Structures are given as structure tokens and as C-alpha cells.
Amino acid sequence: MIIAIDGPAASGKGTLAKRLADHFGLPHLDTGLLYRAVGRRMLDEGLRLEDSEAAAAIAEELEVVDLDETRLRGGEMGEAASVVAAYPKVRKALLDLQRRFAHQRGGAVLDGRDIGTVIAPGAEAKIFVTATPETRARRRHEELRRRGADLPFEDVLADIRRRDARDAGRADAPLKPAPDAQVLDTTALDIEAAFQAAVVIVQRRAAP
Numbered sequence: 001m002i003i004a005i006d007g008p009a010a011s012g013k014g015t016l017a018k019r020l021a022d023h024f025g026l027p028h029l030d031t032g033l034l035y036r037a038v039g040r041r042m043l044d045e046g047l048r049l050e051d052s053e054a055a056a057a058i059a060e061e062l063e064v065v066d067l068d069e070t071r072l073r074g075g076e077m078g079e080a081a082s083v084v085a086a087y088p089k090v091r092k093a094l095l096d097l098q099r100r101f102a103h104q105r106g107g108a109v110l111d112g113r114d115i116g117t118v119i120a121p122g123a124e125a126k127i128f129v130t131a132t133p134e135t136r137a138r139r140r141h142e143e144l145r146r147r148g149a150d151l152p153f154e155d156v157l158a159d160i161r162r163r164d165a166r167d168a169g170r171a172d173a174p175l176k177p178a179p180d181a182q183v184l185d186t187t188a189l190d191i192e193a194a195f196q197a198a199v200v201i202v203q204r205r206a207a208p
């Protein structure tokens, strides 16, 4: 079974995807880490993020084992990721890797922006997770504060709005719900309630 989880920045995709993967005994891929890894290498190597050819060359070499999550989290990497993610050659270079992951062990949970629309259009279950920008910013702000990064709330909100606009506005694989995705708005749901709602969606979709 393939479960596709999409949604805007800090909507809780990763949290839900991990819990669903544990629950259903499936491997999980946070596809945002792939774009973050490309952005990270561009910055590490002193390359300009506008250099789409260099970004594509880095994407072509990337493997799932290269994804060291601790070095890829954080606002700067999210911003760099969303710049390189708009380049069609970067997306093309990462397509097969994601599809292989989805199918290699008979199924998986993938979370990102284009899983239900492009990477796994035939996924058995598709959930588009969302919440208001203010709610997402409040959760991310609290997460950053716990990790010792005390940014102003307004900066976190601005980052989320900027990334959402870029992700939804690009021509190639824009952020949007697949026509057959179930939208899950978690604005008024805590993590447990969102997880329970997601399990019900998957069970209904996978065994109608």
C-alpha cells in the first residue's frame, strides 16, 4: 500500500506520515529532505541557488542514504529547498528515486508536495494535510523555541507564507491537493486526533 501525504509547510505532514508508517508497518520517506539536501550542497559548495544546472547535477547524484536530517532542518534550508525545488530538471532527477522507494518494499508512506499528484498518482490513500498559516506558524515557532532557536513569530509566519506561495505558484508539480485526495484540516485537532482521523481515511481508502 502506498500512502501519499501532501500539504503546505509545517502542516504536520511529517508527524502524521511517521505515525502512519509505524501503524501500518511501512517504510517512510520525507521527500522534503531530498530538496533540502540539494539546497544544502549548493550552499556548502558556494554555488548560487539560481544555478539550476548545478542544482540538477547535484540532484542526479543524490541517494536516500545521503539524507542526514539533523543537517537539513531549519529555516535557511527550507528556503533553499523551495528555490531549487522549482527547477524542472531537479524534480525530474529526483522522480525515479522517490518512485523506487514507494514500490521497492511493496509500499511506503511518502510526504511532500506532489506525492499524490506526480510521484504516486496511483497511491491507495492520499491525504492533503492543512491548517491555517497562523496555526502552522505557532506550532513551528514553538518547535523552534524548544530547540533553542527563539525567532520572532512574525518571521516564522512570513517564511511559511513565502514558501507556500513559491511552492503553489511554480509551473512544475505545484503544491495542490490531488483530485482524489482527502483534505484533513488540523487547525482544531491535536496530534493524536489528527492521527486517528488519518487512520480512518487510510482504512476507508485502502479497503473500501
Ligand SMILES: Nc1ncnc2c1ncn2[C@@H]1O[C@H](COP(=O)(O)OP(=O)(O)OP(=O)(O)O)[C@@H](O)[C@H]1O
Pocket: 007, 008, 009, 010, 011, 012, 013, 014, 015, 016, 032, 078, 139, 140, 143, 186, 189, 190, 191, 192, 194
Ligand atoms: N495536529 C497538530 N497539533 C499540534 N501540533 C502539531 C500537529 N501536527 C504537527 N504538529 C507540530 O507542528 C510542527 C510541524 O509539524 P511537522 O514537522 O510534522 O510538519 P511538516 O508539514 O512535516 O513540516 P515541513 O513542511 O517543514 O516538512 C511540529 O512541531 C509538530 O510536532
Ligand SMILES: Nc1ccn([C@@H]2O[C@H](COP(=O)(O)O)[C@@H](O)[C@H]2O)c(=O)n1
Pocket: 009, 010, 031, 032, 033, 035, 036, 078, 081, 082, 083, 085, 086, 111, 112, 113, 114, 115, 163, 167
Ligand atoms: N515533494 C516535495 C517535497 C518538498 N518540496 C520542496 O522542499 C521544500 C522543503 O520541504 P519540507 O517538506 O521539508 O518543508 C518545500 O518548501 C518545497 O519547496 C517539494 O517541492 N516537493
